[in-house]
Amino acid sequence: MRNEEVIALLYTLADVLEIRGDEELFKILAYRRAARSLEDLAEDVEQVRREGRLRRVPGVGEAIAEKIEEFLSTGRLEYLERITDGFPRGLLEMLRIPGLGPKKVQALWRELRITTVDELREACEKHRVSHLKGFGERTEEKILAGIKLVREASGRRLIAEAWEVAEQVVAHLREHPAVARVAAAGSFRRMKETVGDLDFLVLSSRPADAAKAFTAMPLVQEVVASGDTKSTVLFQGGLQADLRVLEARSWGSGLQYFTGSKDHNIHLRTIAAAKGLKLSEYGVFRGDEPIAGDTEEGVYAALGLPYIEPELREDAGEIQAAQEGKLPHLVRLEDVKGDFHAHTRLTDGVNTLEEMAAAAEARGYAYLGLSEHSPSLAVARGIDADTARIRKKEIAGFNRRSKGIQLLFGTECDILKDGSLDYPDDVLKEFDYAVVSVHSHFQLPLQEQTERVLAAVAHPSANVLAHPTAVKFGERKPIDVDLEKVFEECAQRGTAVEINSGGNRMDLNGAQARLARGRGCVLATDTDAHSTAELGTMPFAVGLARRAWLEAKDVINTWDYERVKAFFR
């Protein structure tokens, strides 16, 4: 997969052109739009190119397609080399500093010959920067603070991590007397697997008090900006958050606007303009007259559209589907009847069988699959066939006693390097079901890795392919595997494909899971829980399923116990 390289290339092109300042802005925006679009592409860009489908990617036209072609085939881009001739790469790093945009970076470069972040810091400390036109003493201070910030901040983080902060903030604001309504918007509300910052909205008749309640929270490390309707803070730990204060008549349009995505909103505004309307966070207007804004449903209705669920708002076909009345009825958390991927103390979990069963029952589940590791995964104390048989009896005993939840006797069986499974076939047949996973040899080349996984999912005992890319956020890159081929084989063989919300995985992501469904697969939303608490990450797995346009029928965790058993058999 070279998607990341191509995305970085396009962003670099845009940044360089913007600092150089000799191209018109829309050209630069076009590169960024194409880059964002590729970020949401589930497929391997090289394969898309091989099949001549580059120009079908939204925002990729003739010129960008040609540049991607050249870069993929030669590893270089002549155009980039030409425009970066004599262009200091350090300027790109300077652009990351909050408050510094292309114009200021350009001025620093042209006027003061500053080409690196270190040179910039030194110039600020010597107060050489404040003399420049458009700069001042406050700017110098902000740049110095910004340099520190960039060095500390770590960019996007997993939604599970942001979730804890968001819940605290929402609870805090909800209790405040000046606040009538609270919502968290942004990519958080869209349930994107990672979020860059948090966006909070409040309805208040006393905006200043509401803003103060936000900026004065103990969690706040620094107030970056604070105005009448908008404040920005930095939480301890480096997560940035915005608060917007809305009026009741703009609650729906504000929620819609700040939920995004950017490209979804741009598309909506285009539709509004075509109807002679104007859409902003304050409402939908015909001339100066507001015709919608108090509810999100009303905003969409004013544009002639049904309500679109936040998880779909990526400008990935959902607006067209809405226009045609073809939006999916997304799977909901309440539809989930169980989990197929969980561990107990028998291997590397922390809770007992009974504790896990009780926690699952408390979540309202009808069943819970216990899938312990197989022998090869020694670090997780994978169990041999004899120990598995003891577990089988424990589960049978539990199920006889239980008046409610039923346990399934599963295994998370390692896929070995050659694609064979970690138990002999006759042992595999003793389990109710098998989840199969890659836990080793992450570096195999594309073809070998693909053949390995294809062999595993084709095994008659394989029921669920767990965390198919093996990615771990901030820790491990995805394995090189042809997901389309794997999905096609899974569909053919009746092997479900997993969306795993455990640890720092979030694997598959939304776009990949959508591709899986498109190839005819059914999916499983699993937590890979190693404790009772971790069963609670199910909302993130379901969130990804919703981002993948999945309906309840597509997700085996929503099926009843008998149907699941029959599917596994």
Next chain:
DNA sequence: GCCGTTTTCGGCCCGACTGTTTTCAGTCG
């Protein structure tokens, strides 16, 4: 550079906050 129920040319989403300015440019989302 992209794209099409206004268009193959001429548009391209819209507004808040900051700091430096005396009316606004730059930055950000």
